[in-house]
Amino acid sequence: MHLEKYLNPEQKKAAETLEGPVLILAGAGSGKTRTITYRIANLLEQNVSPWNILAITFTNKAAGEMRERVDRLVGFGADSIWVATFHSTCVRILRRHADLLGYDQSFSIYDADDQKTLMKNICKEMNIDTKKLKEKTILNTISSNKDELVSPEEYDRMVGSDPIEKKIAEAYHIYQKQLKSNNAMDFDDLIVNTVRLFQKHPEVLASYQERFRYIHVDEYQDTNTAQFELVRLLADRYRNLCVVGDDDQSIYRFRGANIHNILDFEKNYPEATVIKLEQNYRSTQNILNAANAVIANNQGRKDKSLWTDKGEGHKVHFRLLSSQKEEAEFIAEDIARKIRKREAQYKDCAVLYRTNAQSRELEERFLYDNMPYQIVGGQNFYGRKEIKDCLAYLKTIANGNDDLMVRRIINVPKRGIGNTSVDKAAVYAANNEISLFDALAHADRIPGLGKTAQKMIEFAEMVERIRSRMEDAEYYDDLPELLDDVLNESGYLEDLRVSNDEEDADRIGNLDELISKAAVYEEKYAQENPEIETGPTLTDFLNEVSLVADIDNVSEENDRVLLMTLHAAKGLEFDHVYIAGMEDGLFPGDGSIFGGPEEMEEERRLAYVGMTRAKEELTLTAAGYRVMRGQAVNNPVSQFVREIPEEFLEGNLPRYRSFEDDFSGSGRYFDDDGYGRIGRRTDSIGRSAGSTAFCGTSGIGISRPKAPTPRRDVKPEDKPYAAIKSLGALKKGSALTAGTTDYGVGDRVRHIKFGEGVVKNMENRDGATYVTVEFDTAGVRVLSAAFAKLQKL
DNA sequence: GAAGGCGGTCTTTTT
């Protein structure tokens, strides 16, 4: 392989150093994925079996991209390379050996929501006043312990006499016990339990060490201690461990990432080859210089300096707007301008922000302007109530020991089974050492239930019915059908259908989308596992949906602006990047400003990550007036903006560079290309901004700004948000409305379960199409067109 | 057992 044709000398060295530990310090945009891809291709060329290669990435999306690129490069064999995230890697291993840890292979995976519910119950049991000691606090402590591989017993020994800590330690014990009895693991457990598995069962570890002779870890700066230990164990035999990372891009300290894993790699692996990739292929010089200047304020970094041979490019744009509304408007208009001038397509643009809450203002504006966009994160699809409910049904079917899920759905939809009765059943279950579900199935044996007992039994029978049907070979393969059954037989769908609540129509759409996702997953599974004939199991599907990140669902194919947090943007790049809310108090947030230098440095790395996403143009914006947590604030311009030397900046940056400087001026204007057109507006905003920009910090108060004067006759806020939102929903088009119904009234159709029949009526209600079918044998039924998937005959 | 209303409390960032 002529690596020198495709790689620079450092990259080439990285791709050629195949044996022993390798640390690749890959600066932003330095072509690390490219390098790793070629390294893997090179391994294959040296006759290393793809079966022996492991690559761990941060997101499924990154994993998919890496696999695809290797595939393209080597043509074949890439399928057998194990490319996955930490969490999905662990799930795959754990499912195979769950019994060794006392788990069943169909264990549930709990997300943050589930964890909180569980902890809430525990606090109730322990009589913990959750006003004094919040569930979240307990869970955070438990999580940090797990990140550091500290077991409940070890934590016992670590806590002193502090009564709160002692309570947490006790809660940790109970929490783990309940997870186990529910046959469930939280995210952290996936890593911790895999490490424990390896520690307790050397023969299992040995088999994986033999298999994974060449290990790659991407985004190594974001690994925590547990993940470090996992990798260390796996690599311990062959020591062919190649880690790639950038200490300047470590932004997950809050979830246990230990920056010393990368800083001290050479201490842990003294024989390591260290390679620095310092040439940036992504950004123009101005952008890079600005980012370098900001990150230079951090102490204790690995010494490196990024350079580029790209031209100077545009200066970094900065705009101080008077309010968050004006900020959103500016960004939307600026993107529209670039589209008009054919400088960009929507998909070349991304808007980044520090907190998810900021997305709303932007979204409203984008909807108002009819600009295509996609928000990554925020209210996760899988976090929605109806989706969680549906998944809780599925988890109950897959894992009857999961009391938490049973509790969630036992009375959804309403079955007249209240909390008091469920508690009675739970007590009975505990006394008889059976699961809650089994107790419900035999509710007639539980004293004091009255009529409720029968309702419980009916519920249990309904679940049993679906479960046993699923275990038929025929059904096992058909996830969409299974979901369809669950939604129909549980009465969940009917409940939404008869509801007058507008939101419930959306919910039906979301459930429809979940079914589509199940179908897509089946297809994907069949492609990825051609050797397996049976298709994915329900547990496979549940694992998959538990481990998807929001970013995984972003496809390049759609032409739309992406909106996401700075964290979500890591690893991505765009021609045009906007970072909104560059204000002290928001970014960096108050927590970081007052949280000490370490916090501040992490925040600065986040700024660095954000800025280095930009290839061509980087635009930073701030609002002099904004509503945070329902409170009006006047934030000063972010210190990160002030850390950028003037020569790389353009815009209406206020004249002062620090609070000691002159802050009475109306702001200075730099001139650059393209912005002349909005001079008039900038001017007026500039003036008002000039008087509002410095309130709120250092006691140098200048008068509170007046409410910004509306510049248009119609502003987005004139329309109720919900109306705009549904407009957006329509535009996006749910599968329900967009679904192709090639049949009409009078046509003969076939339903997968009810057989053949004649369409009697079709009507649109709440944005969904309902079809009335007179079946030959199953009678007259009203079906949702999207769900029923009727086939025209 | 269900539904609606009131008041308190927060918010980073996520696999």
Place this chain on the structure above:
DNA sequence: GACCGCCTTC
């Protein structure tokens, strides 16, 4: 301003 938990009422 949103969510959650607790309370009251039917």
